[in-house]
Amino acid sequence: xxxxxxxxxxxxxxxxxxxxxxxxxxxxxxxxxxxxxxxxxxxxxxxxxxxxxxxxxxxxxxxxxxxxxxxxxxxxxxxxxxxxxxxxxxxxxxxxxxxxxxxxxxxxxxxxxx
Amino acid sequence: xxxxxxxxxxxxxxxxxxxxxxxxxxxxxxxxxxxxxxxxxxxxxxxxxxxxxxxxxxxxxxxxxxxxxxxxxxxxxxxxxxxxxxxxxxxxxxxxxxxxxxxxxxxxxxxxx
Numbered sequence: 001x002x003x004x005x006x007x008x009x010x011x012x013x014x015x016x017x018x019x020x021x022x023x024x025x026x027x028x029x030x031x032x033x034x035x036x037x038x039x040x041x042x043x044x045x046x047x048x049x050x051x052x053x054x055x056x057x058x059x060x061x062x063x064x065x066x067x068x069x070x071x072x073x074x075x076x077x078x079x080x081x082x083x084x085x086x087x088x089x090x091x092x093x094x095x096x097x098x099x100x101x102x103x104x105x106x107x108x109x110x111x112x113x114x
Numbered sequence: 115x116x117x118x119x120x121x122x123x124x125x126x127x128x129x130x131x132x133x134x135x136x137x138x139x140x141x142x143x144x145x146x147x148x149x150x151x152x153x154x155x156x157x158x159x160x161x162x163x164x165x166x167x168x169x170x171x172x173x174x175x176x177x178x179x180x181x182x183x184x185x186x187x188x189x190x191x192x193x194x195x196x197x198x199x200x201x202x203x204x205x206x207x208x209x210x211x212x213x214x215x216x217x218x219x220x221x222x223x224x225x226x227x
Binding site for chain 1: 150159207
């Protein structure tokens with residue numbers, strides 16, 4: 001079956017640094033990828049929709065200059081958390097949409113900002 | 115480990131029919147349970163949730179009851195509309211265990227006019 005990977009699975013960084021998270025569709029091409037954030041004890045929140053070759057579409061309230069998304073190829077999207085702060089600590093999940101409109105989820109990345 | 119099992123789709127119904135999408139889970143402890151909906155080409159949206167046994171989540175005419183005795187969280191709607199056509203994901207979340215969310219594989223629903 002289709003597989004989506006995320007790297008790294010866990011990252012700990014200092015406040016003020018930037019962190020890049022990769023999302024890859026391993027055996028299919030994904031023209032659309034989604035980035036979600038899982039707040040502790042809450043539901044998943046859609047952050048942005050990433051389309052290959054074009055600018056990401058951000059949900060209301062999500063700072064596009066804070067969360068930089070690049071969908072460089074049909075199998076790779078990256079989320080960069082710039083100048084990270086402790087409140088950015090969260091679980092970030094990506095998903096990739098196949099050509100058959102099926103969504104496959106990555107395993108998630110745990111970001112801890114000290 | 116923890117897991118979520120959903121009925122396989124696609125499910126095709128006529129408008130105004132009764133809908134049930136089955137979801138069962140395997141988990142230790144006391145997870146929170148969610149149903150998310152994905153409309154064509156869009157990201158997930160939270161549909162409803164329940165955080166403890168016997169809780170009933172409801173939204174937009176959809177309901178699901180957290181049944182610990184049967185480890186189930188089946189999604190129901192009394193009268194579906196064409197606009198309900200989407201993919202529905204059941205999910206489990208263990209807030210006290212690494213905050214990870216586990217999804218079912220999704221059930222595609224087609225509603226015919």
